[in-house]
Amino acid sequence: MHDQVLDAAGHGAARPAPAPPGELRVPLPPAGALTTLAEARAAIDDLDAALAALLEHRAALAAAVQRLKPVGGFAGRDPGRERRIVEAMAVHAPSLGPERLARVMNAVIEAGLDAAEHRRPS
Structure with missing residues (x-):
């Protein structure tokens, strides 16, 4: 489904290698390591983008369950x-x-x- 790391800023600088097709990877920085509001919000944005992709995929799987x-x-x-x-x-x-x-x-x-x-x- 997703073949790259989700990045709310639209770029992949300092990111891990892209995920293989069908996998989703998102950085999980320790909350205590974030030192600025911008860093914390960017981390939340990355998680929200991943969460949206996961919810979309879950909805597709749920549709398959309903069909079956x-x-x-x-x-x-x-x-x-x-x-x-x-x-x-x-x-x-x-x-x-x-x-x-x-x-x-x-x-x-x-x-x-x-x-x-x-x-x-x-």
């Missing part, structure tokens, strides 16, 4: 699976915790389902 499931759309949601997704994410993002992540993932899942519905041929 016997019951699609909101009626086909699996609360148990969604809960397991949030629990797994909370392991990697303990400062956000399951309650915050559940709100985020609910919005992500709803947006993906909505996008899938709009992509579906009438």
Whole structure:
């Protein structure tokens, strides 16, 4: 899908080598190492660009799931699976915790389902 490192500034200076096709790489500077507001905002911009690409790809995968499931759309949601997704994410993002992540993932899942519905041929 993406064959290069995402850079919000539009260039790749001092960046790692481009990612192979189908992979996404984004620099993750330690928050404590950022010394200026501009650096911190540029790091957030890089993450936001990567997050947007990931969300777009997740929505495409969710559309494939909806196409493959016997019951699609909101009626086909699996609360148990969604809960397991949030629990797994909370392991990697303990400062956000399951309650915050559940709100985020609910919005992500709803947006993906909505996008899938709009992509579906009438």
